[in-house]
């Protein structure tokens with residue numbers, strides 16, 4: 001039992017951890033293993049804001065806009081390196097859970113996660129995840145729900161939802177004059 005599983009059983013939250021030998025290290029790996037939408041995977045991303053760690057829970061379909069996180073955190077943020085992420089949460093990247101951290105870390109949550117009935121988050125290891133409703137996720141992580149994504153990510157305009165969506169560049173990477181602009 002890892003420290004997160006110990007936290008879960010002590011919490012009495014009744015959450016079941018599922019292990020996937022094929023690995024759930026990245027959001028794409030986790031979505032493939034679980035057989036859910038990428039957007040249902042919760043990325044627990046560790047940042048440093050004014051020297052203090054903060055965690056952002058992002059839908060797997062979205063990229064985090066660091067300026068937005070900085071605005072809600074009250075000071076500019078930068079990505080924590082692997083050691084800082086581990087020091088703050090007690091877990092290694094690829095398995096950082098959304099709550100049950102080693103220290104009191106403020107948590108911010110991507111509003112888009114509320115659009116799913118159930119989501120899946122890392123359970124302390126790169127091969128384990130658990131299913132939870134976004135409302136319960138918000139409660140247990142004591143998260144502030146806010147808009148954190150790079151605008152233009154994940155939501156396909158009507159009529160474009162399927163055709164060619166795999167080729168769509170994410171907004172920050174969209175090139176002027178790409179084949180997509182008509």
Ligand code: 5CA
Pocket residue numbers: 024025026027030041042043044045079080081082093094095096120121122125126129
């Ligand atoms: N288990 C999966 C799905 S729940 C998971 O933990 N995904 S994750 O997105 O929350 O964690 C991987 C993230 O860690 C990457 O998106 C990236 O933002 C971050 N990361 C990966 N490598 C590094 C690194 N060397 N230093 C800092 N951050 C990193």
